Amino acid sequence: MKSRWSDEEAGRCAGDLALRVYTSRLLGAEPALVLHGGGNTSVKSSSVNLFGEEERLLYVKGSGWDLETIEPAGFAPCRLQPLLALSRLPALSDSQMAAELRKSLTDLNAPSPSVEAILHAILPARFVDHTHADAILTMTNSPRGDERVRELFGDRLVYIPYVMPGFKLARLCAQLYPAQAGRNTVGMLLLKHGLFTFGETAQESYERMIELVSLAEGYLARRGAWAPVSLEPHERAAGEPTAEALRTDIATLRQAVSETAGSPLILSVHSDAGTRAFATRPDIATLSQQGPATPDHVLRTKRVPLLGRDLAGYAAAYREYFRAHGGPPLTMLDPAPRVILDPKLGLIAIGRTAKEAAIVEDIYRHTMQMIAGATLLGGWEALPAQDIFDVEYWDLEQAKLRQGASPPAFTGEIAVVTGAASGIGKACVASLLARGAAVIALDRSASVTSLHRRKDYLGLTCDVTSETGIRQALEQGVRAFGGVDMLVLNAGIFPPSAPVSALSSESWRDTMSVNLDANLILLRESHPLLERSPRGGRVVIIGSKNVPAPGPGAAAYSASKAALQQLARVAALEWGADRIRVNTIHPNAVFDTGLWTPEVLAARAASYGISVEEYKTNNVLKVEVTSRDVAELAAELCGPIFAKTTGAQIPVDGGTVRVI
Numbered sequence: 003m004k005s006r007w008s009d010e011e012a013g014r015c016a017g018d019l020a021l022r023v024y025t026s027r028l029l030g031a032e033p034a035l036v037l038h039g040g041g042n043t044s045v046k047s048s049s050v051n052l053f054g055e056e057e058r059l060l061y062v063k064g065s066g067w068d069l070e071t072i073e074p075a076g077f078a079p080c081r082l083q084p085l086l087a088l089s090r091l092p093a094l095s096d097s098q099m100a101a102e103l104r105k106s107l108t109d110l111n112a113p114s115p116s117v118e119a120i121l122h123a124i125l126p127a128r129f130v131d132h133t134h135a136d137a138i139l140t141m142t143n144s145p146r147g148d149e150r151v152r153e154l155f156g157d158r159l160v161y162i163p164y165v166m167p168g169f170k171l172a173r174l175c176a177q178l179y180p181a182q183a184g185r186n187t188v189g190m191l192l193l194k195h196g197l198f199t200f201g202e203t204a205q206e207s208y209e210r211m212i213e214l215v216s217l218a219e220g221y222l223a224r225r226g227a228w229a230p231v232s233l234e235p236h237e238r239a240a241g242e243p244t245a246e247a248l249r250t251d252i253a254t255l256r257q258a259v260s261e262t263a264g265s266p267l268i269l270s271v272h273s274d275a276g277t278r279a280f281a282t283r284p285d286i287a288t289l290s291q292q293g294p295a296t297p298d299h300v301l302r303t304k305r306v307p308l309l310g311r312d313l314a315g316y317a318a319a320y321r322e323y324f325r326a327h328g329g330p331p332l333t334m335l336d337p338a339p340r341v342i343l344d345p346k347l348g349l350i351a352i353g354r355t356a357k358e359a360a361i362v363e364d365i366y367r368h369t370m371q372m373i374a375g376a377t378l379l380g381g382w383e384a385l386p387a388q389d390i391f392d393v394e395y396w397d398l399e400q401a402k403l404r405q406g407a408s409p410p411a412f413t414g415e416i417a418v419v420t421g422a423a424s425g426i427g428k429a430c431v432a433s434l435l436a437r438g439a440a441v442i443a444l445d446r447s448a449s450v451t452s453l454h455r456r457k458d459y460l461g462l463t464c465d466v467t468s469e470t471g472i473r474q475a476l477e478q479g480v481r482a483f484g485g486v487d488m489l490v491l492n493a494g495i496f497p498p499s500a501p502v503s504a505l506s507s508e509s510w511r512d513t514m515s516v517n518l519d520a521n522l523i524l525l526r527e528s529h530p531l532l533e534r535s536p537r538g539g540r541v542v543i544i545g546s547k548n549v550p551a552p553g554p555g556a557a558a559y560s561a562s563k564a565a566l567q568q569l570a571r572v573a574a575l576e577w578g579a580d581r582i583r584v585n586t587i588h589p590n591a592v593f594d595t596g597l598w599t600p601e602v603l604a605a606r607a608a609s610y611g612i613s614v615e616e617y618k619t620n621n622v623l624k625v626e627v628t629s630r631d632v633a634e635l636a637a638e639l640c641g642p643i644f645a646k647t648t649g650a651q652i653p654v655d656g657g658t659v660r661v662i
């Protein structure tokens with residue numbers, strides 16, 4: 003592992019806290035040291051309080067902050083004295099400890115101090131760094147792990163046997179550290195948990211972390227146990243599924259997982275050679291069922307992955323694990339897995355959101371690496387189930403459950419939007435993301451790929467008139483999120499105005515191809531996915547006022563939208579039994595869309611003999627209708643308010659005299 007320290011960058015940091023932020027970020031940038039909120043750091047300092055007294059302070063990482071992106075405001079300023087006093091108490095519950103940690107703050111607006119704050123307080127050095135380094139965990143989670151680390155690091159470290167993080171660990175360290183520490187001590191190793199290093203400067207503490215972790219990596223490398231997970235080419239199984247069968251297969255699995263969890267979940271499927279090689283190891287049944295690398299991973303990944311597809315078996319085993327290690331009055335978490343290892347699909351990462359699923363993927367990829375390494379040292383030895391359970395169900399986590407705010411309406415659900423790069427489609431993407439859905443956005447314009455940069459957005463360049471293009475897009479979407487719950491059919495073209503007597507066959511065919519034929523393909527190809535939606539599928543068709551009230555010069559457009567409307571009505575009839583609702587919105591005069599160039603607008607206004615301005619608000623309510631108005635209605639149509647509505651046609655047009 004290479005040090006990322008730069009004298010130049012460090013030179014720009016004014017003061018200890020700035021340096022603390024700098025090296026915390028260096029640690030956070032290294033996934034082999036910490037992942038997603040793991041690890042924590044601190045610096046000791048002093049300041050003069052309101053009464054002119056000098057107080058010693060501990061700035062320690064606040065909970066909810068990630069080392070990779072932490073800022074000065076992410077460090078909680080605690081008075082050091084009360085923390086040291088707490089470390090001498092014989093007992094304290096973790097929720098009491100959390101309350102006492104908050105009381106020690108000098109700034110009540112600061113984040114809650116890390117639960118490992120007391121550990122940082124008792125270590126005398128000014129700077130303290132703590133990580134859950136892969137190489138250290140690989141060593142301590144292998145046979146004779148504690149002997150290996152003692153041989154390698156000798157008296158440079160103090161060794162602490164595993165106990166539950168929180169007050170018990172702080173108390174044990176407060177006793178063992180002074181007893182073991184000597185002249186050479188530069189850190190403290192918590193077996194099967196992680197490593198602390200410290201120093202008088204930010205650089206010293208950081209460089210010690212890098213040096214010790216590098217020693218561990220070297221130790222593993224010399225034993226051939228620090229190679230990437232084997233990327234042996236996976237043998238293609240006989241009867242490899244077609245892409246279509248694969249989509250349905252994944253959606254079926256997601257439906258079952260969501261049912262087990264009691265709410266829709268996102269599944270991301272990673273079928274690369276590495277994950278498939280791991281999932282098909284002959285010893286996978288033993289290896290994968292030992293437990294996580296470090297206990298706090300349990301909060302993301304559950305204790306063990308599901309091997310294969312027996313969800314009922316997994317859920318029954320989880321209930322038994324809950325009963326055997328804790329049981330009531332604790333509140334049982336949902337019994338669905340968060341990681342599935344499947345010989346055909348590879349690694350499947352599961353979360354309530356796409357972001358959570360991405361975190362699960364990262365953690366499990368590192369876990370596979372550590373398991374593979376430890377196995378080469380003789381075996382993977384995770385903590386006993388009770389220790390993992392205690393972290394999964396500890397007070398502070400249960401308290402979070404009790405407080406749990408209700409998540410956005412479409413959390414765990416997936417929507418496809420066509421024509422998503424601009425206008426109504428773009429607005430639909432925003433409305434669906436705002437309600438917690440993951441969105442697969444299709445558009446022929448490549449700008450769709452960069453519309454949003456977030457884990458729950460997948461923008462794909464796709465010509466919806468291409469059957470192959472649609473199939474490929476659906477496959478990519480289903481691999482990313484696990485299925486399709488909502489389909490918003492928005493892509494459409496508005497050809498140049500032409501009377502029927504002069505309407506070219508080409509313009510007619512082009513219009514039908516995009517506005518009608520493409521939607522048949524999308525409906526047909528999405529049906530198996532919508533049918534497997536945990537809450538029932540929903541289709542929203544963006545129709546047009548031209549269906550009930552066509553305008554002169556718009557024959558192709560009006561006819562295509564009218565035919566689309568008939569298609570939607572038949573789909574509503576046919577798919578009701580599959581719990582799929584199909585509804586149509588008829589917008590009119592939405593001018594902030596790609597269809598309405600100034601020329602088209604002027605031509606339409608002229609055909610009614612009014613000005614452009616009058617044309618824009620030419621409705622009963624005299625209001626302008628925006629893309630956002632249409633998008634919000636489309637999103638609501640997918641929600642619970644319209645749960646008992648299908649086959650409906652709803653105008654969003656400010657009221658049209660000819661329709662009313």
Ligand SMILES: [Zn+2]
Nearest residue numbers: 041132195196
């Ligand atoms: Zn830790």
